[in-house]
Amino acid sequence: MRKKGMREAGDERIFGSCDFVSALLEQAEEGVEKQFTGGERLAKVKQDFEDVCRTAEISPVIFRSGGRKG
DSSP: OGGGTOOOSSOHHHHOOHHHHHHHHHHHHHHHHTSOOHHHHHHHHHHHHHHHHHHHTOOHHHHHHTOOOO
16 A cells, blocks of 8 residues: 555554554544634634623732732
8 A cells, every 4th residue: 555655544454444543543633623823812812811700800900919808
């Protein structure tokens, strides 16, 4: 197969059939598509932070200051 320029998706002795390896790679790609980019993740964290502060009725400035007020 290598002489013809074709490659296997994985070593059949370790991972089993090529179909199994292909299915595994497809699942991994789906997981990557669901992940946030750096900018999206930062925006989500900021939004969650604001939501928590609003729910707890705490000013974001006070929260960031690290005070121990009850």
